[in-house]
Amino acid sequence: MALPITLSEIAPRISAGAFILNSGLGKRGADEGTAAGLHGFATGTYPFLKSVDPATFVKVLAYSEIAVGTALLTPFVPTAVAGAALTAFSGGLLGLYLNTPGMRKPGSLAPTQEGLTVAKDVWLLGIGIGLLTRGTIDREPRRVRKAAKTLAKANKKVARAAERAA
Secondary structure (H helix, E strand, O other): OOOOOHHHHHHHHOOOOHHHHHHHHHOOOHHHHHHHHHHHHHHOOOHHHOOOHHHHHHHHHHHHHHHHHHHHHHOOOOOHHHHHHHHHHHHHHHHHHHHHOOOOOOOOOOOOOOOOOEEEEEHHHHHHHHHHHHHHHOOHHHHHHHHHHHHOOOOOOOHHHHHHOO
16 A cells, blocks of 8 residues: 655655654643743734633643644655645744734834744745645545556556467
C-alpha cells in the first residue's frame, strides 16, 4: 500500500510539523504567568477568548499544536488533511499579527521588532496552502490511479497473449 504523500511533501511536512510539535510540547507545562500572557495576547485579537480561563486556553493551544504537528509528521495522514490543519492554524497566527496593535509598521504589512516573532509564521501559511493545494488539486483521485494500474496490467496481459499467438 502506498503512502498518501509524495517525496516532495516530506521536507515541508517535517520542518513545519517538528516546529509546531515542539512548540506544543513546550506549552504543556506552562505556568500561570505564561498562560496569562499568551491568553492576554490572544484575547486582544480574538475577544471571544476572554471567557476562557487562561490555563484552559494554554492547554487547548498546546494540544492543538501537538495535534497539528503530529498530523504533519505522520505519513499516513493525507496531505490535504495535514495542509488544511496547518493552513487553519497558521491563519490564526497571522490574524494575531495583522490585528494586534504594534505588530506592524503604520500603514504597512512590514513587521515592527515586536511583530517579527509572529510575522515569520507566514512561512507556515505558505507551506499549509502548498500542501493543501498539492493534496487536493494536483493529486489524481485514488480511483483514477487504481484504474490506470488495472489498465496497465490488462495491457501487459494482452501484449503477452499477442506474443504467444504470433
